[in-house]
Each structure stands twice: as structure tokens, then as C-alpha cells.
Amino acid sequence: MSELTHLTLKDALAGLKQRRFSAVELAQAHLDAIAAARALNAYVLETPEQALAMAAASDARLKAGEGGRLEGAALGIKDLFCTEGVRSTAGSRILGNFTPPYESTVTAKLWRDGAVMLGKLNMDEFAMGSSNETSAFGPVVNPWRSRGSNRPLTPGGSSGGSAAAVAADLALAATATDTGGSIRQPASFTGTVGIKPTYGRCSRWGIVAFASSLDQAGPLAKTVEDAAILLRSMSGHDPKDSTSLPSAVPDYPSFVGKSVKGLRIGVPKEYRAEGMPPEIETLWSDGVAWLKDAGCEVVEVSLPHTKYALPAYYIIAPAEASSNLARYDGMRYGLRVDGPTLTDTYEATRAAGFGDEVRRRVMIGAYVLSAGYYDAYYLKALKVRRRIADDFSAAFETADALLTPTAPSAAFGLGENTADPIAMYLNDIFTVTVNLAGLPGLSLPAGLDAQGLPLGLQLIGRAEDEATLFQLGGALEKAAAFRAKPAPWWRA
Amino acid sequence: MAIDAATVRKVARLARIRVEEDRLEGLAAELSGILAWIEQLNEVDTEGVAPMASTEAVSLPMREDVVTDGGDAAVILANAPKSDRGFFVVPKVVE
Numbered sequence: 001m002s003e004l005t006h007l008t009l010k011d012a013l014a015g016l017k018q019r020r021f022s023a024v025e026l027a028q029a030h031l032d033a034i035a036a037a038r039a040l041n042a043y044v045l046e047t048p049e050q051a052l053a054m055a056a057a058s059d060a061r062l063k064a065g066e067g068g069r070l071e072g073a074a075l076g077i078k079d080l081f082c083t084e085g086v087r088s089t090a091g092s093r094i095l096g097n098f099t100p101p102y103e104s105t106v107t108a109k110l111w112r113d114g115a116v117m118l119g120k121l122n123m124d125e126f127a128m129g130s131s132n133e134t135s136a137f138g139p140v141v142n143p144w145r146s147r148g149s150n151r152p153l154t155p156g157g158s159s160g161g162s163a164a165a166v167a168a169d170l171a172l173a174a175t176a177t178d179t180g181g182s183i184r185q186p187a188s189f190t191g192t193v194g195i196k197p198t199y200g201r202c203s204r205w206g207i208v209a210f211a212s213s214l215d216q217a218g219p220l221a222k223t224v225e226d227a228a229i230l231l232r233s234m235s236g237h238d239p240k241d242s243t244s245l246p247s248a249v250p251d252y253p254s255f256v257g258k259s260v261k262g263l264r265i266g267v268p269k270e271y272r273a274e275g276m277p278p279e280i281e282t283l284w285s286d287g288v289a290w291l292k293d294a295g296c297e298v299v300e301v302s303l304p305h306t307k308y309a310l311p312a313y314y315i316i317a318p319a320e321a322s323s324n325l326a327r328y329d330g331m332r333y334g335l336r337v338d339g340p341t342l343t344d345t346y347e348a349t350r351a352a353g354f355g356d357e358v359r360r361r362v363m364i365g366a367y368v369l370s371a372g373y374y375d376a377y378y379l380k381a382l383k384v385r386r387r388i389a390d391d392f393s394a395a396f397e398t399a400d401a402l403l404t405p406t407a408p409s410a411a412f413g414l415g416e417n418t419a420d421p422i423a424m425y426l427n428d429i430f431t432v433t434v435n436l437a438g439l440p441g442l443s444l445p446a447g448l449d450a451q452g453l454p455l456g457l458q459l460i461g462r463a464e465d466e467a468t469l470f471q472l473g474g475a476l477e478k479a480a481a482f483r484a485k486p487a488p489w490w491r492a
Numbered sequence: 493m494a495i496d497a498a499t500v501r502k503v504a505r506l507a508r509i510r511v512e513e514d515r516l517e518g519l520a521a522e523l524s525g526i527l528a529w530i531e532q533l534n535e536v537d538t539e540g541v542a543p544m545a546s547t548e549a550v551s552l553p554m555r556e557d558v559v560t561d562g563g564d565a566a567v568i569l570a571n572a573p574k575s576d577r578g579f580f581v582v583p584k585v586v587e
Contacts, residue, residue, distance in 0.1 A: 239553075363503050389547065436547075
């Protein structure tokens with residue numbers, strides 16, 4: 001029943017409800033697909049026994065005419081989410097075989113609604129990376145290849161495992177997280193849909209922390225409506241996260257398919273990055289034209305501080321990371337490398353446990369927070385962050401949402417950008433502004449480049465207005481009619 | 493500002509990450525490159541701008557000052573590299 005893996009989340013939920021197939025059959029079809037796709041390295045842990053047990057429980061509830069909104073849905077979980085009794089590593093050696101005795105709020109909500117966990121998904125170490133190459137488990141390989149080439153490409157990062165799993169039909173949908181673009185850039189690289197909701201929409205409790213003022217969870221899915229269905233279940237106030245939004249969660253799926261007539265779309269002129277491939281320019285113009293055809297009004301807006309967002313991010317995120325990652329001291333959980341003194345033990349443990357990129361960022365963070373540099377770097381970056389947020393507030397006076405490309409290129413080759421950290425950081429040039437301002441951003445596939453690789457468009461909304469993004473995303477998805485799938489070369 | 497090997501040594505110490513002597517120069521060059529790129533922030537006029545540490549306007553919520561969980565020593569110690577009779581075992585702290 002391998003065709004079950006080709007279903008959208010929405011169609012799978014409908015099929016389960018109508019008892020056209022069972023949750024166990026659906027889970028087994030995905031487990032078989034996962035076992036045949038190990039060449040992609042998307043999963044760092046497969047949990048077949050748990051998946052089948054959860055699916056059997058779903059079948060019992062469905063048979064009794066009960067069942068939640070995600071009853072029987074076979075999902076993959078990014079390994080940044082703590083899952084009770086199931087190893088959670090954040091892609092790092094330093095967590096070793098850490099097995100959380102608790103469940104993250106977001107995954108708990110998914111299980112409450114009846115979802116089934118297939119396994120844990122690969123990612124950049126502590127979500128620090130844009131290509132999945134910083135993972136302690138090795139990189140994920142993008143299911144997509146350039147036309148006529150066998151060269152392995154990155155699925156993007158940090159949620160590369162989540163994006164690859166969804167693109168290769170190894171999960172109906174997946175959880176992911178986004179601190180500077182880690183949901184949206186992988187979505188763009190793999191022809192999938194991803195949304196980073198408003199900061200605070202999804203609880204951060206039980207998600208391994210990277211940069212707490214920027215981290216947000218969100219879904220990666222096959223369609224805009226699937227993303228809406230999953231986000232509805234993931235969202236909601238949580239007293240265990242002091243930054244969790246107290247607002248009610250709108251019924252996101254009901255906005256997909258709604259008319260977008262009269263909505264004002266802002267096109268930020270500063271997003272015409274130098275050296276951007278002409279295909280991305282063209283796709284962006286196509287997106288503008290599609291929304292115009294659907295009845296939107298298009299206005300030019302200005303976000304003058306755009307080019308400063310990445311440098312500000314590379315102060316703020318490392319500063320927060322150096323503080324958050326101080327907890328990995330080898331004393332209470334994870335790796336410990338013993339030395340002659342306590343300090344030696346700390347230093348040896350962290351040297352052995354952290355990869356190069358994590359070490360780099362923790363050291364930058366320690367530096368910009370250190371005496372004598374705090375004002376010049378950290379405080380300056382926080383002021384620039386305010387400028388960036390103010391740019392968006394001004395733009396949203398004349399626009400209801402913004403349309404931009406998601407990433408400055410299509411998926412690149414594994415190993416291509418590893419020697420130059422700044423070249424890697426520039427992948428997030430169009431996505432990182434949204435994290436700094438705490439706004440929602442949605443990426444959806446809109447076309448293929450000349451090599452046959454997917455390219456994404458990004459919609460940016462006002463704080464707490466994911467609903468408008470789903471509305472516009474639905475219209476763009478319909479107009480773009482993106483149907484391409486990667487050829488399953490990975491199948492064992 | 494360019495970072496030299498001595499500064500890398502100091503920062504590594506602050507970050508509690510051991511860096512071998514032969515890696516100091518390489519890391520100094522890497523971190524200097526990143527900081528040089530970051531310094532374009534000085535082009536932005538931030539006179540009178542309030543620093544923004546959080547995107548949320550709301551103040552921190554308060555809750556009743558009561559015990560909400562606890563008493564789970566075995567669960568908490570389950571992932572410990574070393575433990576003994578309900579305690580974490582750590583290297584000697586006081587000489």
C-alpha cells in the first residue's frame with residue numbers, strides 16, 4: 001500500500017475517518033518507505049514499534065467513532081523536540097543518548113489530537129546551520145537532484161530532515177523549528193510548504209533552546225492546507241512558556257481557499273539582492289502577477305534596514321546560544337569527558353561534544369557579551385533589531401502582507417559552502433528579518449529552476465496574522481499549480 | 493575588530509571549551525572575518541533607539557508561588573553520567 005504515502009495529510013485524515021484504510025496500514029506504509037530511504041539520512045531514529053502501537057490505538061478510537069483532529073496521522077518529529085522515553089539529541093554529540101522523561105508541549109498537543117510518531121528527524125546541530133551539514137549524524141541528502149546529475153544536494157537547514165522526509169513521502173507532515181529561516185529555507189529547497197508562526201504562537205517548552213527570543217516551532221507539509229491543519233494542533237497558550245501568546249488560535253484551515261480580493265500585497269524593494277538568479281526574479285514577478293489576478297492590490301514597500309538583519313542576527317543568536325548552551329556541562333545529562341579538575345572536565349566535555357559551527361557561535365556569543373564589548377556589539381544589535389521591527393510596522397501601514405523570495409538560490413551541493421561561514425549565513429538573508437521582528441512567514445513552492453530544482457516564495461504577515469498567510473498561500477498555491485515530485489532514486 | 497590568538501584563548505576559557513594551541517590562529521582568523529562582516533552595523537544610526545530584547549509587548553506573567561512538581565529524583569537522575577544514592581556525582585569542587 002505504498003500509495004498511502006503519496007496522500008496529503010488532509011486526504012489521509014479523510015480516508016482514515018471513512019475507514020478506507022487503517023492507521024496501522026498508513027503507519028506501516030510510511031515505515032516501509034522510511035526503511036527503503038536510509039540513503040537520504042532523514043531520520044536519526046526510527047520508532048516503528050511506537051508508531052504501530054500509537055496507530056493501533058488510533059484505529060480503536062476511529063472504530064468507536066471517536067478520534068481527534070489528527071487521528072492516525074503519521075508524522076515525523078524534528079530531533080529538537082523532547083519526546084518522552086525516546087532519545088532526543090538536537091543533532092549533537094553532547095546530548096549523547098539523552099532520553100527525556102517528559103514530552104514537549106507541541107508534540108504533546110499532536111498526540112492529544114491522535115497523531116502517530118514515525119521517528120525523529122535529522123537536523124543541524126542545535127539548529128545551527130543552513131545545510132544540515134553540522135549534524136552529528138551527518139548531512140541529510142535532498143531527495144531532489146539537478147536534471148541529469150547525481151551530485152548530492154543539501155535539503156537546507158536546520159530542519160533538513162523534516163523537509164526531506166516530507167518531500168520524499170516519508171511522513172505525511174513533520175514538525176520543524178525556525179530561528180533564522182530553518183523552516184522556510186528547507187521548504188524552498190525541497191518543494192514543500194513551511195510556516196514559522198508569530199513568536200509565541202507555539203510553546204517552546206520541551207524544545208531544545210538555541211536562541212530563545214527567536215526560536216519558534218512550525219510545520220513542514222505537502223500543501224498549504226496541510227500546514228494549516230498541523231499548525232492548528234501545534235499552537236496555543238502554554239503556562240509553562242512565559243513567552244507563549246495568550247491569544248486564541250484561529251481555525252487556520254478555514255482560511256485556505258478564501259478569496260484574497262482587495263488584500264494589499266507589499267513588495268519590498270530591498271529584497272532585490274545583488275547576484276540573485278534571474279529565475280528567482282521571474283518567479284517573484286509571477287507571484288505578484290498571480291496575486292494581482294486573484295484580486296489583490298500590489299504596493300511597493302521599503303524595509304531599509306534589511307541588509308543589517310543578518311549581522312544583527314549573528315550577534316543576538318550567538319549571544320543567546322552561548323547562554324543557553326552553558327547548561328551542557330557534563331554533570332546532569334549527556335556526554336562527560338573527565339579531566340583532572342572540574343574546569344578541565346567542563347572544557348574537555350564541551351570540546352568533545354560540540355561541533356565546529358556550534359563552538360564558533362558559542363565563542364562569538366561569549367565574546368560579544370564580554371566586558372568591554374557588550375555595548376559595542378550586543379546592545380548595538382538590539383537597537384538595530386528595533387529598527388528592523390519598525391521597518392515592518394511602517395510597511396504594514398500600507399500592506400496586509402508582503403511577498404518575497406524565500407531563499408537567494410535553489411538547493412546547492414553538499415560541501416559547497418562549508419569552507420565559508422558567511423556564505424552559508426547569507427542563505428537566510430530573506431528569512432531572518434521575520435524572526436528578529438517576531439512575525440509569521442510562510443514559504444511555498446512556486447516553480448522549478450532551469451536545473452529542475454524547486455524554488456519557494458515567502459509571504460510575511462502581521463504579528464498573530466497567520467490566517468491571512470494561509471489565505472494568500474492558498475491562492476498562490478492554486479495559481480502556481482506546483483505538482484513536481486523528485487524521482488525516487490533513493491529507494492533501496 | 494580583529495581577534496588575535498590571545499583573545500581566542502580568553503574567549504574559549506569564558507565559553508569553557510578547550511581549544512588546542514595549534515587551532516588558536518585558525519579560529520582567530522575565522523572569528524575576525526565574522527566580526528568584520530558584523531561591523532557594518534556601525535553604519536546604522538541608532539541614536540535614541542531603545543534596545544529590543546523581545547518582540548512581545550506583554551510583561552512577564554506571574555503565577556501563584558506554589559510547588560507545581562518535584563519529588564522525582566529517580567527520573568531526574570536517569571540521564572546522569574554518574575549518580576549515587578539519589579545524588580549527582582561531580583568532580584571535586586573545593587580543594
